[in-house]
Amino acid sequence: MLMMFPVILLLTATLSHSIGQVESHEESGVWSCDSQPEIRLQADFRPGVITLDGHIQDWKDIEGSEFSLLPALDPDVDKEYRGGEMTIKALHDGSEVFFMLQVDGSYTYLKGDSHRCASVALMFQIGENATYYNMGGCSEAPDTCTSKTCHGHEVDIMHFATGNAIPGRLYGSNPLDNINGNRGNRFGHLEDVYAWNPHCRYLDGMGPSGNVSATKHNWKGVWWHSSFTRSSGFVEEDNPYGSEGQSGAYYFEFSRPFRTMDRLQQDVQFTIGRTSKVSVAFWYPEDGKPWHASGHYSIGCDWIGFDVLPSEAIMPTxxxxxxxxxxxxxxxxxxxxxxxxxxxxxxxxxxxxxxxxxxxxxxxxx
The missing domain is CATH 1.20.5 (Single alpha-helices involved in coiled-coils or other helix-helix interfaces)
Structure with missing residues (x-):
């Protein structure tokens, strides 16, 4: 079991199409982190293996890593997520990278209210000076943070709030939202966001002064719960899709191309044979209470190395x-x-x- 002390990811509660200045979720006092740089994630070259459908049978031969989930604002082992650890797996096919997140949790869902549904986020370092703590760590205030004053502190965030997402259906990149020139997702709230600090967080293509460029949403994602008895696809009329309180596990699958058309330091760019830095957050409405923005769990208190391995790194035998x-x-x-x-x-x-x-x-x- 990989035990790590979590950090304050400080991700937003529900990333809407008007993301702008938000209340800080910073923890008071001196920040302390016992990071473990030897713990890493890796993506092997395995083309033609994964289908993004929420079912994880095609991941059974892929090795993963397990992480304890501790409250981000109060990393006390006694307050560890009661459902257990999160398993994370990754691979690539030479052009896209794939992620699978698995975490136990009784099924709960309320359509239209993401705060009463399980949600996850991935965060990646873009700028060389971007810290995990304080979501990039730029010291500028909301009225002074810009691409110039916070240059080098950029982080890339993918946030999936499932309150409007049908299980087993694909969300993220779509023509209608891409026409708007930002990385929003009006259908399932799988958002592509960048940030310099908790105060300065925007949809890709947006900025302090509004729309700054025409960009394309590149992330795709899907979710599922192991208690579902139907193997075919759900439709909206099937809501709530399963029995409330049914024990089981949540599955989240995501993919994104290695490279994007980003020109503004808003997307992480993956390269075969190189290491990126990543972390993961998890929100869950425990005891029937809706979660809040800073009430998420985290897998670590610092960046985790993410290695994209070349094909020759796999043993022939x-x-x-x-x-x-x-x-x-x-x-x-x-x-x-x-x-x-x-x-x-x-x-x-x-x-x-x-x-x-x-x-x-x-x-x-x-």
Whole structure:
């Protein structure tokens, strides 16, 4: 079990299309963090494996990491999330990166009220000076934070509030919201956000002065709960989709291209063979009470290294064990080489025997 002390992620409660200045969730007092840099996440090269549908059977052969979830504002082990640890898995197919988050929790859902539904967020470092604590750590106030005054403190945030999201349905990037030139998601509230600190947090494409550029939402995501008995897709009329209080686990799947068209330092850019920095937050309405913005759990008190591994980093023997066709091809190649060698040997012997039968004998010897 990987035990880590969580940090104040300070993510917003519900990221709306008018994200701007918000109340600070900073913790008073001196901040202390016992980070563990040896704990990392990694994404192996595994193309053609994952379908974003909320079902996690296709992740069963992918190794993951487990993290304790402690309250972000009061990292007391005695107040650890009662549902247990969060499991995080990742992989890539050479052009997109995929994430799977799994956490136990009794099913609860109230359509239209994300505060009474499970929600998650991923946060990545963009700027070299961006700290995990204080969401980038820029010291500027809301009326002075800009892309210039806070340069180098940018963080990229993907927040999924599920109160309007149908389980098993894909949310995020869509043509209607992309036309608006920002990273909002009017259908399921899977938002693409950037921040310099807790006071200065905006939808991608937006800024302190309003819309600053036309951008495209690149994230896609889906959620599911293990208590659901239907394997086919839900529709809105099926709400509430399951039985309230049913025990089980929440599953969240996300994907995003390695590279985006970002020109304003609002998106993290992934590169094969390089390490990014990431963390994860989780909100849950415990004891029937709605969660609040700063009442989330966190997996750590500092950035966690996220390694995107090249294909050659995977051991060949491991691939052969997992793919029987590779084993068959290997034996087929071996048999072909043996057959070729035997044919050369037989041909050589036959040629030598024929030559010995054709020796010329003069007539005068009789």
């Amino acid at each position: 491991k691939d052969l064990q997992k793919n029987p066709w590779d084993v068959a091809m290997a034996f087929s190649l071996l048999f072909s080489v043996v057959a070729f060698c035997l044919s050369v040997f037989v041909g050589h012997r036959f040629s030598s025997f024929t030559k010995s039968k054709d020796v010329f004998i003069p007539l005068d010897t009789f």
